[in-house]
Amino acid sequence: MTEIIDQHQEGKRDVTFRVFRFNPQVDSKPYFDDYTISAERGITVLRSLNYIKEHVDATLSFRAFCQAGICGSCGMRVNGISKLACTSQVWDELDKCREPGIIRVEPLRSLPMIKDLIVDMDPLVDKMTRYSNWIDSTMPLADMGKKEFLISEEEFQRYDKATDCILCASCVSECSILRANKEYVSPAVLLKSYRMNVDSRDGIHDLRLAELVKDHGVWDCTHCYRCQESCVKSIPIMEAIHAIREDALESRGPRDTSGAKHAEAFMEDIEKKGKLVEATLPIRTNGVVWTLRNLLPMAMKMIVKRRTPPPPPLVKSAKGIKVFRAMFREMTEHVKQDHLKSHKK
Amino acid sequence: MKRYAYYMSCINESMTKEVDRSIDFWQKDLGLEFVKLHEGTCCGGSNLDYVSPKHFALVNARNIALAEKMGLDLIVSCNTCLMTIRTAKKKLDETPALKKEVNDILKKEGLEYRGTSEVRHLLWVLVDDVGLDTIKAKVTVPLKNYRIAPFYGCHILRPSTVLGRDNPLAPSSLDQLIEALGGQTIPFEHKNRCCGFHTLLVAEEESLNVAAEALEEAINSKADFIVTPCPLCHTVLDGYQSKALKQAHIDSSIPVFHISEMVGLALGYTAKQLGIKRHIVC
Numbered sequence: 001m002t003e004i005i006d007q008h009q010e011g012k013r014d015v016t017f018r019v020f021r022f023n024p025q026v027d028s029k030p031y032f033d034d035y036t037i038s039a040e041r042g043i044t045v046l047r048s049l050n051y052i053k054e055h056v057d058a059t060l061s062f063r064a065f066c067q068a069g070i071c072g073s074c075g076m077r078v079n080g081i082s083k084l085a086c087t088s089q090v091w092d093e094l095d096k097c098r099e100p101g102i103i104r105v106e107p108l109r110s111l112p113m114i115k116d117l118i119v120d121m122d123p124l125v126d127k128m129t130r131y132s133n134w135i136d137s138t139m140p141l142a143d144m145g146k147k148e149f150l151i152s153e154e155e156f157q158r159y160d161k162a163t164d165c166i167l168c169a170s171c172v173s174e175c176s177i178l179r180a181n182k183e184y185v186s187p188a189v190l191l192k193s194y195r196m197n198v199d200s201r202d203g204i205h206d207l208r209l210a211e212l213v214k215d216h217g218v219w220d221c222t223h224c225y226r227c228q229e230s231c232v233k234s235i236p237i238m239e240a241i242h243a244i245r246e247d248a249l250e251s252r253g254p255r256d257t258s259g260a261k262h263a264e265a266f267m268e269d270i271e272k273k274g275k276l277v278e279a280t281l282p283i284r285t286n287g288v289v290w291t292l293r294n295l296l297p298m299a300m301k302m303i304v305k306r307r308t309p310p311p312p313p314l315v316k317s318a319k320g321i322k323v324f325r326a327m328f329r330e331m332t333e334h335v336k337q338d339h340l341k342s343h344k345k
Numbered sequence: 346m347k348r349y350a351y352y353m354s355c356i357n358e359s360m361t362k363e364v365d366r367s368i369d370f371w372q373k374d375l376g377l378e379f380v381k382l383h384e385g386t387c388c389g390g391s392n393l394d395y396v397s398p399k400h401f402a403l404v405n406a407r408n409i410a411l412a413e414k415m416g417l418d419l420i421v422s423c424n425t426c427l428m429t430i431r432t433a434k435k436k437l438d439e440t441p442a443l444k445k446e447v448n449d450i451l452k453k454e455g456l457e458y459r460g461t462s463e464v465r466h467l468l469w470v471l472v473d474d475v476g477l478d479t480i481k482a483k484v485t486v487p488l489k490n491y492r493i494a495p496f497y498g499c500h501i502l503r504p505s506t507v508l509g510r511d512n513p514l515a516p517s518s519l520d521q522l523i524e525a526l527g528g529q530t531i532p533f534e535h536k537n538r539c540c541g542f543h544t545l546l547v548a549e550e551e552s553l554n555v556a557a558e559a560l561e562e563a564i565n566s567k568a569d570f571i572v573t574p575c576p577l578c579h580t581v582l583d584g585y586q587s588k589a590l591k592q593a594h595i596d597s598s599i600p601v602f603h604i605s606e607m608v609g610l611a612l613g614y615t616a617k618q619l620g621i622k623r624h625i626v627c
Binding site for chain 2: 080081096176177179180181184216219220221222223224225226228229236238242243245246249258259262263264266267269270274275276278279281282285286294298301302305306307308309310315316318319320323324326327328330331332334335338
């Protein structure tokens, strides 16, 4: 113990990297290799991996390029969390090890594995294509290359943060829904779609939005905030996802998809009773047939246990609902005025 | 006696009535008094914020202003209500124009949002205000011999810029509460993962996959039960449990408790009193 403390104070100590290994051409299943190296304070996980590859085991494979948190190539899971190896300090990671002194390094989740720490980014690229995540310029062809296409400072602020994304796929790896279904659009793709959809130079907003509201799209996000929490550039990804939903409700109406209907039900109930009417929420979201087919067996169990939500007439309104409703409607007028102003602009 | 304004979550007045019922049993034992906010309205359940950001601000400014009028902090026992109301508070505190617009409307009810009341979770009150030593001293039926899987859920941890009480990567408050009640926490990978609640009606299969993963780990770890500070997580992990496990081809089951029930049990109240018999999985 004294020895470890001495080493710590000296700024140099032995650290074990427990690294995920898998070569599908040779291995029948993945395994872990332990590499113990003498690491100095200030060294990053990526530099440690480089050292291992150069001096210990040349067969270890990982992707890396800029080594400075700019290119997004070295996304991997360090001690279970998806992040960039190049901006992760070994000394910081030592505090997070489950087994003292052993840093676990694994590939990103939810993307196909190629070898060791390298995953296949093609599914992500394919989704970027499917959702048309580029600017389809509204500038006439004749003006291209001759004129500037200016945007306002105010508009730029709306997507400034979103353009920080370096496509490292940490959010993709941490996403709860993608883990449950690989078809899901994924947070990085939603962020990029948001960025394109709020750009006034783009001409395919409606087309992109129509794709985003389909199955496995924006309404499937479960609001777990893991994407935002793991973002190496601290981008508020959930705000972008919510903004796409807000846009979908405004541009396509509240009856468009089950996701839109579900969201709108909250607004209706709050205005009417100040409380959510849970009993009818499944029907209002998905219709009677879906509800009977999917929820009837569970509803029976809930009736037996007396935990069914009360039917609408029995849902008590919040105390003072009349005054509340008047205030709620006054805010509705404010929102209408806001819309008029923004449309005039 | 420590006094708080208590926010009544919609789900605790309908499907998970046992949460508030069990708190009523033991609040005095722990020197707490929760004044129920009958005027409070639905927070918007992590949906109103994008359906109409301004209504979202108004509704939750009012919820907090009701507590401020009494000079009390607002206590919430649902993770999503907690995250939602705290998100609104942050927005109101950071946007003076929005705060003014909302307050101009709230005047009609004689209310004003000032930003003076904190919005906190029941779990935080237990661990930080009552304190682990006091809780330990009040335990009459320690939960010894119980292996307990702590499931924090998302909205008590993330976004950490809004929540901030626990480290979202390594939360500890619920583990501490379990241990103060004499129980044994088990290492639980899914402790800070998602239950899938918010897409149950929109992407059911995905939601149930998410829930099944957590349930499977708890079952494989030989936990006696899961405990959660969130009635929404409880609804998925308990109510939808058989459906989720069936989808994942797992033939087993595990009870899921609310923190309010776990506290009640350790303070000597019976499962029947606390409403545990109302769970789908008992």
